[in-house]
Amino acid sequence: MFTTGQLIFAIFFFIAFVMVIFFSYRKDKRLHARHYSGSIKILIGFILFLVILFVLKSWVKS
Template identity: 80%
Template sequence: MFTTGQLIFALFFFVAFALVVFFSYRKDKKLHARHYTGSIKILIGFILFLIILLLLKGWIKS
């Protein structure tokens, strides 16, 4: 399906991307704490909304 070179490139790309994201997050950690307080509540609300939509879809379909 994929050549060995493609798999090696994908592995290196993934590792490099993960490292860049990790170090960027560490650098901006204080800034995120100041500007995004309370965002966990929004995330939980969004996930609950999606769960409710899926439950309603299953309930209406049956």
């Protein structure tokens, strides 16, 4: 399926990618807290909207 070289490359790429994302997030943590402070409300509203759509779909289909 995959050669040994491809698997080793994928593992190293994944580790490097996760490290870059982690350090980038740590660097911008204060900036994100200031600019995106109300984003959890938007996420909860979006999830609630999806749940309501699912319930309505189930209710109308029955």
